[in-house]
Structures are given as structure tokens and as C-alpha cells.
Amino acid sequence: MHYFDLKDGVLHAEGVSLETLAAEVGTPTYVYSSATLRRHYGLLRDACDAHKAALGDALIAFAVKANSNLSVLATLAKLDCGADTVSEGEIRRALAAGVPGERIIFSGVGKTDAELAFAIDVGVRQINVESSAELERLILIAAEKSASPAIAIRVNPKIGAGGHAKITTGGAGDKFGVPVEEALSLYARASASPHVTPVGLACHIGSQITDLTPLENAFRVLRDMTETLRAQGHSVTRLDLGGGLGVPYYGEAETASPADYVAMAARVLDGLGVEAAFEPGRLMAANAGVLLSRVIQVNERTDGRRFLVLDAAMNDLMRPALYDAFHDLKPVRPRTGEDRPYDVVGPVCETGDTFARDRDLPPLEAGDLVVFMSAGAYGAVMSGEYNTRPLAAEVLVDGERCAVIRPRPTYEQMFAREPMADWLAPVASDK
Numbered sequence: 001m002h003y004f005d006l007k008d009g010v011l012h013a014e015g016v017s018l019e020t021l022a023a024e025v026g027t028p029t030y031v032y033s034s035a036t037l038r039r040h041y042g043l044l045r046d047a048c049d050a051h052k053a054a055l056g057d058a059l060i061a062f063a064v065k066a067n068s069n070l071s072v073l074a075t076l077a078k079l080d081c082g083a084d085t086v087s088e089g090e091i092r093r094a095l096a097a098g099v100p101g102e103r104i105i106f107s108g109v110g111k112t113d114a115e116l117a118f119a120i121d122v123g124v125r126q127i128n129v130e131s132s133a134e135l136e137r138l139i140l141i142a143a144e145k146s147a148s149p150a151i152a153i154r155v156n157p158k159i160g161a162g163g164h165a166k167i168t169t170g171g172a173g174d175k176f177g178v179p180v181e182e183a184l185s186l187y188a189r190a191s192a193s194p195h196v197t198p199v200g201l202a203c204h205i206g207s208q209i210t211d212l213t214p215l216e217n218a219f220r221v222l223r224d225m226t227e228t229l230r231a232q233g234h235s236v237t238r239l240d241l242g243g244g245l246g247v248p249y250y251g252e253a254e255t256a257s258p259a260d261y262v263a264m265a266a267r268v269l270d271g272l273g274v275e276a277a278f279e280p281g282r283l284m285a286a287n288a289g290v291l292l293s294r295v296i297q298v299n300e301r302t303d304g305r306r307f308l309v310l311d312a313a314m315n316d317l318m319r320p321a322l323y324d325a326f327h328d329l330k331p332v333r334p335r336t337g338e339d340r341p342y343d344v345v346g347p348v349c350e351t352g353d354t355f356a357r358d359r360d361l362p363p364l365e366a367g368d369l370v371v372f373m374s375a376g377a378y379g380a381v382m383s384g385e386y387n388t389r390p391l392a393a394e395v396l397v398d399g400e401r402c403a404v405i406r407p408r409p410t411y412e413q414m415f416a417r418e419p420m421a422d423w424l425a426p427v428a429s430d431k
């Protein structure tokens, strides 16, 4: 469910015409809908609140990696949403956007000493420890500060799931977390140290998971482990269930609903008396954003192939190139005429810069505006400047209001980030 709809024959983000917006801000531009973000948070919040008995005061910690724009984070922070972070930069973003430390979870397979020290200093809610090596480093760092941060041990339940092999994180061979037996012994090790306070377990098995079964199996592993640890005399008060629930990229009911997902978690954790945390990224942000782009030209080749060449490219939206991901493409002003197959491509000099092959679309022409739907998660955050293409702008809409929340950089700004080595002659002119 989202708030990108046709009004008077033009696609709008809430109350703002995407045609007007393209004229003012240019393309390619990511456009986010505040109402959609709020709605997604609200759905999860209501589901959690309906299951307080089983999930406690559940924390919904938005996975900042999915969309880390400060205004997007601030929109969620105002709803008391927490943040799941994986770097010092993401912690800083969450804090800057108004998420208090006590609602920030710090996850990640390779946190540096500096990052661990920073997380302790700003008082994050919990550090999810992913290995024995990390636990030993954290104990030393915390000891130096006479601190004892709350930690959870991330379990690798040997249950991988997700929309693509590259985004599966809970499989036995995946780099994340430690196996069950090792997690139990790390918990005991942590309990024996005065410099960390183990409070629970964490697990995240993958992304774009559309069927609840693997998630349920993973949550059962956490439940069994909680009982085992308690039987050994340890205190376990929190379970971090990760993120991973998929979204309907194809526009159908292709994935389990957030309400069913939370209800399933409540069923599995019922009677355990723990406080749950969820780390949704895609679920919150994907359908809250589109990538607005303009058709540069249509290349009709004599061999019969028809290429729709857009001003957006793989550097702006990497998901199709990286994961063969599907993003629905819609004209901003619906065109009449019979659909025909297009290869949808960007201007980057790689064949990988292909958004779709043989996509059936109505007749489109140079200058037409189109949007990639469901681009609010893992879109702008994964973009780069390959081919010296300026980063796409980002815009946030809220009702009739809209604001540029990341301006497109100028070439001068881009070059200013690259001071010339002092032994090289200055460039005569950058014109």
C-alpha cells in the first residue's frame, strides 16, 4: 500500500504532481511519501501493540541501511521508531535524525574498535555481537571505559531465506552470526565478564522473504535457546528477530502481511516473557519511494530490438543489475496504445545497466517521464557516481508539501571532493 496515485491523469506522490516535481528538481530523482512511511510503521506498531502479552513493549528499529536519508529517518523518529544500524555513520545519522541512543541497535559482522567505542559512548540500546573475536575486543574496549554495554549474541540458525542468494544471511555458509552451540557458549562467556551485559539473542536470516515458514523456524530456534540459557541460570530478556519480510514488487499479494508476521512471532514467543525487537527495512521504505526518470530516447534497431533509454542508470538503482530485481515501471502520464516490449536501459557503458528485458509498456517517447516503483529501500543508499553521473536528488513529500532532502550535486561539488595531488599541475580550466 502506498500513496503514489493518478490524479487528473498525472501520477502524484500524495498531493504533489511528479510532472511538476520533475520540472523543478530535474531527473533522475528519488521521491518519498511520508504518508506511506507512517502507514507502514503504524501497521507494524498496531500489530505489536495487539500482541503486547507475548512481545512486551516491542521495539521497531528501522534498518537504516534501507534508506538512510536524514529526513526519512526523522519522519520515522517522530513516530518513536528506533534504528537498526551497522556502522558509526548509521548511528550518527540515527542520532542526528532524533532517534535516542536507547532505541538504537548496533549490528554488523565487522565493527571496528573505534565503532564499538563510539557505540558505548553514545549509549546505544544494545550491541549485537556476531563472533567470539568481536566479543573479546568489545570486552577489552568496555573494560577501558569501565562500561558494561548491553549485548545480544547473533545466532546463525542455518536457515537461509530471501529473494536472492546475495541477500540470504542465515545460511550455514553465510558470514553472519555464530552457530547455536557457539552462541550458547559465547553467552556464558559474556555473562562471566563484568564488562558486557548479555540481555538476549538476535537473528536475521535474509531479506525479501515472502513466506513466513523460515522466519518461524528461526524464531523457534531463538525460543529454544532462550529456554536452554535460562535453564543454565542466565538471564534472557530480549529477542531481536531481525528484519527480512518481503514486499510485493509485482503489485500482487505475493508476500505475507505484516500483521500475520507479527502474529506468528507472538505465537512463537508466547509465554516467554521477553521484549521483542523487529528490524524492518524494506517493509517500511520500499513502497514509500519511487525513482523518477525521463526517457532520453527510444532506440528502435533494425534487428527488431527496442531500447528505452532512460536518464536513470545502474548507478542510481543497482538492484536490477545486482540481483536481477524486478521494479515495476509506470509512465507518469499514462499513454494510450498497445503495449510493446522494451529493453529498459540506462546510459552507463555496461550491458549490466539494464533495468528490464522485454518489458511490455505502452508506447513511450523521448521526454516522457516514468517511475520505477518500490524504489524507496536499497535505492538511493546503494547509488554511486559511476560514469561521473551526479547522485540522483532525493525529495520528500508530505501531503501538499515537498522538500529536496538531498540536492543533486553540481560537478564543481563533485570535483571539490578530489583535491589534486600537489605535484600535479593544476587543471587549466574545468569548463
Ligand code: LLP
Residues within 6 Å of the ligand: 063, 065, 066, 084, 107, 108, 167, 169, 204, 206, 207, 208, 242, 243, 244, 245, 279, 280, 281, 282, 283, 319, 323, 377, 378
Ligand atoms: N537487520 C539486519 C541485521 C540486516 O542485515 C538487514 C538487511 C535488515 C535488518 C533489514 O532487512 P529487510 O527488512 O530490509 O529485509 N540490498 C539488498 C538487501 C540487503 C539486506 C541486508 N540486510 C536489496 O536491495 O535487496
